[in-house]
Amino acid sequence: GAVVSQxxxxxxxxxxxxxxxxxxxxxxxATTMFWYRQFPKQSLMLMATSNxxxxxxxxxxxxxxxxxxxxxxxxxxxxxxxxAHPEDSSFYICSARxxxxxxxxxxxxxxxxxxx
Amino acid sequence: xxDVEQSLFLSVREGDSSVINCTYTDSSSTYLYWYKQEPGAGxxxxxxxxxxxxxxxxxxxxxxxxxxxxxxxxxxxDTQTGDSAIYFCAESIADQAGTALIFGKGTTxxxxx
Numbered sequence: 001g002a003v004v005s006q007x008x009x010x011x012x013x014x015x016x017x018x019x020x021x022x023x024x025x026x027x028x029x030a031t032t033m034f035w036y037r038q039f040p041k042q043s044l045m046l047m048a049t050s051n052x053x054x055x056x057x058x059x060x061x062x063x064x065x066x067x068x069x070x071x072x073x074x075x076x077x078x079x080x081x082x083x084a085h086p087e088d089s090s091f092y093i094c095s096a097r098x099x100x101x102x103x104x105x106x107x108x109x110x111x112x113x114x115x116x
Numbered sequence: 117x118x119d120v121e122q123s124l125f126l127s128v129r130e131g132d133s134s135v136i137n138c139t140y141t142d143s144s145s146t147y148l149y150w151y152k153q154e155p156g157a158g159x160x161x162x163x164x165x166x167x168x169x170x171x172x173x174x175x176x177x178x179x180x181x182x183x184x185x186x187x188x189x190x191x192x193x194d195t196q197t198g199d200s201a202i203y204f205c206a207e208s209i210a211d212q213a214g215t216a217l218i219f220g221k222g223t224t225x226x227x228x229x
Contacts, residue, residue: 046218107159
């Protein structure tokens with residue numbers, strides 16, 4: 001089935017540094033990729049939608065300059081958390097839409113970001 | 117705006133049936149999904165239902181959809197300890213840049229032996 005590979009699985013970084021999270025679609029082309037954020041014991045909140053070759057669409061309240069999304073190819077989307085702060089610590093998950101509605105959406109395994 | 121509501125916790129004994137409920141607000145949803153998330157892991161698609169269906173059964177899983185009340189439920193028969201996880205219902209909503217999934221807060225299912 002369609003697989004999205006997300007890495008790193010976890011990362012610890014210092015305040016003020018930037019962290020890049022990658023999501024690759026392994027055996028299909030992901031025209032659209034969704035980025036979610038999940039706080040402990042809470043739901044997944046949609047942050048932004050990225051389309052290959054165009055600018056990402058951000059949800060209300062999500063800072064575009066802080067969470068940079070690049071979707072330069074049909075198999076790779078990246079999320080860069082710039083100038084990270086402790087409040088950015090969270091679980092970030094990417095998702096891609098699959099043509100076959102049986103599978104609907106496939107998810108990466110998530111990235112646990114801890115900013116110290 | 118779109119909103120998906122779920123009860124937060126459910127505790128059952130091994131072998132019993134579990135029923136997890138969900139309500140949604142957007143009547144234009146095309147697909148409704150159930151996902152399972154184990155601790156520290158990503159999401160695993162369990163099952164889905166088209167919005168024009170009332171029921172779908174898949175082995176131990178039964179999904180019931182009441183479109184009039186915008187109510188979705190997931191029944192797990194013969195619940196096992198391995199079923200302990202967080203279960204999310206989600207609806208697909210047309211977004212300006214594509215169709216994103218909107219998730220409920222998740223129901224933590226605890227199965228005791």
